[in-house]
Amino acid sequence: xxxxxxxxxxxxxxxxxxxxxxxxxxxxxxxxxxxxxxxxxxxxxxxxxxxxxxxxxxxxxxxxxxxxxxxxxxxxxxxxxxxxxxxxxxxxxxxxxxxxxxxxxxxxxxxxxxxxxxxxxxxxxxxxxxxxxxxxxxxxxxxxxxxxxxxxxxxxxxxxxxxxxxxxxxxxxxxxxxxxxxxxxxxxxxxxxxxxxxxxxxxxxxxxxxxxxxxxxxxxxxxxxxxxxxxxxxxxxxxxxxxxxxxxxxxxxxxxxxxxxxxxxxxxxxxxxxxxxxxxxxxxxxxxxxxxxxxxxxxxxxxxxxxxxxxxxxxxxxxxxxxxxxxxxx
Amino acid sequence: xxxxxxxxxxxxxxxxxxxxxxxxxxxxxxxxxxxxxxxxxxxxxxxxxxxxxxxxxxxxxxxxxxxxxxxxxxxxxxxxxxxxxxxxxxxxxxxxxxxxxxxxxxxxxxxxxxxxxxxxxxxxxxxxxxxxxxxxxxxxxxxxxxxxxxxxxxxxxxxxxxxxxxxxxxxxxxxxxxxxxxxxxxxxxxxxxxxxxxxxxxxxxxxxxxxxxxxxxxxxxxxxxxxxxxxxxxxxxxxxxxxxxxxxxxxxxxxxxxxxxxxxxxxxxxxxxxxxxxxxxxxxxxxxxxxxxxxxxxxxxxxxxxxxxxxxxxxxxxxxxxxxxxxxxx
Numbered sequence: 001x002x003x004x005x006x007x008x009x010x011x012x013x014x015x016x017x018x019x020x021x022x023x024x025x026x027x028x029x030x031x032x033x034x035x036x037x038x039x040x041x042x043x044x045x046x047x048x049x050x051x052x053x054x055x056x057x058x059x060x061x062x063x064x065x066x067x068x069x070x071x072x073x074x075x076x077x078x079x080x081x082x083x084x085x086x087x088x089x090x091x092x093x094x095x096x097x098x099x100x101x102x103x104x105x106x107x108x109x110x111x112x113x114x115x116x117x118x119x120x121x122x123x124x125x126x127x128x129x130x131x132x133x134x135x136x137x138x139x140x141x142x143x144x145x146x147x148x149x150x151x152x153x154x155x156x157x158x159x160x161x162x163x164x165x166x167x168x169x170x171x172x173x174x175x176x177x178x179x180x181x182x183x184x185x186x187x188x189x190x191x192x193x194x195x196x197x198x199x200x201x202x203x204x205x206x207x208x209x210x211x212x213x214x215x216x217x218x219x220x221x222x223x224x225x226x227x228x229x230x231x232x233x234x235x236x237x238x239x240x241x242x243x244x245x246x247x248x249x250x251x252x253x254x255x256x257x258x259x260x261x262x263x264x265x266x267x268x269x270x271x272x273x274x275x276x277x278x279x280x281x282x283x284x285x286x287x288x289x290x291x292x293x294x295x296x297x298x299x300x301x302x303x304x305x306x307x308x309x310x311x312x313x314x315x316x317x318x319x320x321x322x323x324x325x326x327x328x329x330x
Numbered sequence: 331x332x333x334x335x336x337x338x339x340x341x342x343x344x345x346x347x348x349x350x351x352x353x354x355x356x357x358x359x360x361x362x363x364x365x366x367x368x369x370x371x372x373x374x375x376x377x378x379x380x381x382x383x384x385x386x387x388x389x390x391x392x393x394x395x396x397x398x399x400x401x402x403x404x405x406x407x408x409x410x411x412x413x414x415x416x417x418x419x420x421x422x423x424x425x426x427x428x429x430x431x432x433x434x435x436x437x438x439x440x441x442x443x444x445x446x447x448x449x450x451x452x453x454x455x456x457x458x459x460x461x462x463x464x465x466x467x468x469x470x471x472x473x474x475x476x477x478x479x480x481x482x483x484x485x486x487x488x489x490x491x492x493x494x495x496x497x498x499x500x501x502x503x504x505x506x507x508x509x510x511x512x513x514x515x516x517x518x519x520x521x522x523x524x525x526x527x528x529x530x531x532x533x534x535x536x537x538x539x540x541x542x543x544x545x546x547x548x549x550x551x552x553x554x555x556x557x558x559x560x561x562x563x564x565x566x567x568x569x570x571x572x573x574x575x576x577x578x579x580x581x582x583x584x585x586x587x588x589x590x591x592x593x594x595x596x597x598x599x600x601x602x603x604x605x606x607x608x609x610x611x612x613x614x615x616x617x618x619x620x621x622x623x624x625x626x627x628x629x630x631x632x633x634x635x636x637x638x639x640x641x642x643x644x645x646x647x648x649x650x651x652x653x654x655x656x657x658x659x660x
């Protein structure tokens with residue numbers, strides 16, 4: 001009989017204790033963690049990823065871990081919050097040490113890179129698919145969280161990075177027509193798959209979002225559907241020029257080859273870019289602040305009055321009808 | 331094309347928005363929730379329950395929801411924290427409206443009863459078993475969270491309620507010898523099963539734990555193993571008198587019939603009682619404070635010096651050897 005007999009505790013000590021660098025984590029030996037009071041509001045978010053749904057079973061464990069954390073960091077950034085810590089719930093079929101070691105390594109690297117330490121969690125067994133649920137929190141000065149509501153007619157609709165790559169990456173992984181069209185371009189295929197596996201949360205943009213955005217959210221379920229939600233919450237509509245949609249070179253190539261369409265790019269999930277609305281008079285200053293942090297932003301359209309769903313116009317100025325706005329689980 | 335086209339959002343609006351009564355939840359239309367700064371430390375905890383592991387597939391959905399929340403409230407109470415809110419992650423095979431409706435109803439009743447509103451969450455699809463992961467937080471005055479460490483030689487080891495009932499309830503549900511022994515006592519069987527399905531978190535004891543306990547944790551994986559963890563974290567050992575272990579009348583009946591043993595009661599999981607250490611000079615005051623809140627507490631032994639694992643003595647003063655300390659997932 002030893003002091004620490006359980007396999008679960010032993011796993012936690014080996015793989016996750018090294019990540020628990022925050023004093024509020026108490027080295028993971030306590031039952032709960034502390035977020036100390038310091039006068040900031042705490043912004044909390046939770047997102048889960050499921051094997052076979054949000055990632056493929058043979059994805060590298062390190063990228064799975066990074067994605068699980070980053071989808072949460074993306075939400076925090078869109079709310080203007082600076083990451084402060086996270087709790088990890090891991091449902092595993094068995095304790096596969098090689099998998100866990102690689103998972104913890106990727107998670108630890110990201111926790112350090114984004115200044116978001118592990119503060120606690122729960123490890124449970126499941127007969128079903130692996131599931132990773134993370135609750136992350138960040139800090140904003142009191143009352144400064146940026147909401148989905150708040151967009152006003154005349155505001156510019158801004159998005160970071162490029163749109164649609166992750167959806168294309170998933171299609172490439174599944175061997176769709178997109179993979180065939182890029183048969184001679186392994187770098188493009190790899191870039192798209194990497195965008196699906198490892199999102200780039202725009203953590204560095206949090207302060208600029210707080211300073212400039214009237215409304216903000218991350219694009220996770222498809223730009224069209226997510227913009228619809230932002231407009232609905234704000235009681236406004238939007239006119240979007242698809243010709244101004246930022247695409248990667250691989251995305252542009254697939255569009256040029258006819259292997260995908262703009263409609264697919266704006267309804268595919270997993271972008272994890274920030275979409276926010278900024279008063280037209282502040283667009284240049286916001287863009288400059290983003291560029292100063294190494295993040296490209298694009299103005300894709302305008303907020304307009306009214307309760308209608310956002311409209312998307314093609315290069316000829318014709319409204320595009322979308323069959324599907326975004327990914328839904330049910 | 332409507333403003334809220336997705337099945338997932340529609341489910342959330344129907345079943346969970348009514349539970350999001352806290353202003354920090356923003357009616358669940360935002361991507362994150364706010365825990366406003368008010369000078370208190372925030373204590374966070376996360377616990378997940380998995381179908382077929384922590385509850386049986388045909389358990390009533392309302393009791394599953396209550397258990398998912400209560401296992402977290404139990405941790406917060408043991409840390410001396412007053413519940414303030416929770417995030418819910420729900421992984422479902424399909425959107426079964428009858429199940430969801432009953433689940434949300436039970437969850438909502440408990441959220442109200444314990445003053446712990448829903449502030450947000452995530453709903454995902456899974457091909458596997460249903461999994462419910464909850465992150466709950468509570469408030470403590472700055473620096474006042476009660477830890478696993480802090481127990482000192484001479485302190486009394488106190489536990490709330492009765493020990494072992496939930497483990498017996500699971501055995502009864504599975505039709506073990508315990509069920510046969512209680513064949514003529516349906517009330518006892520029902521009480522034990524209910525203890526397994528719906529824990530009674532000792533939320534009302536949080537202030538007394540803060541005021542009197544030197545160390546505290548909830549008993550969730552079996553008293554013997556959990557006490558071992560508390561002693562290990564505190565750098566002490568303990569001597570426990572099993573004759574003073576608080577048992578229910580159903581538990582006592584099964585002991586008398588030889589259908590279970592004390593060793594089973596202290597290594598079975600799911601008690602969700604508080605175990606804390608209290609200086610001997612303050613034991614009476616702690617007991618009075620607990621009784622004033624309607625909670626029975628029992629003194630089951632003492633903290634002693636040394637690094638040894640806790641020892642458990644039977645009525646004759648003989649040390650009992652335990653084959654298994656507690657439940658472990660791996």
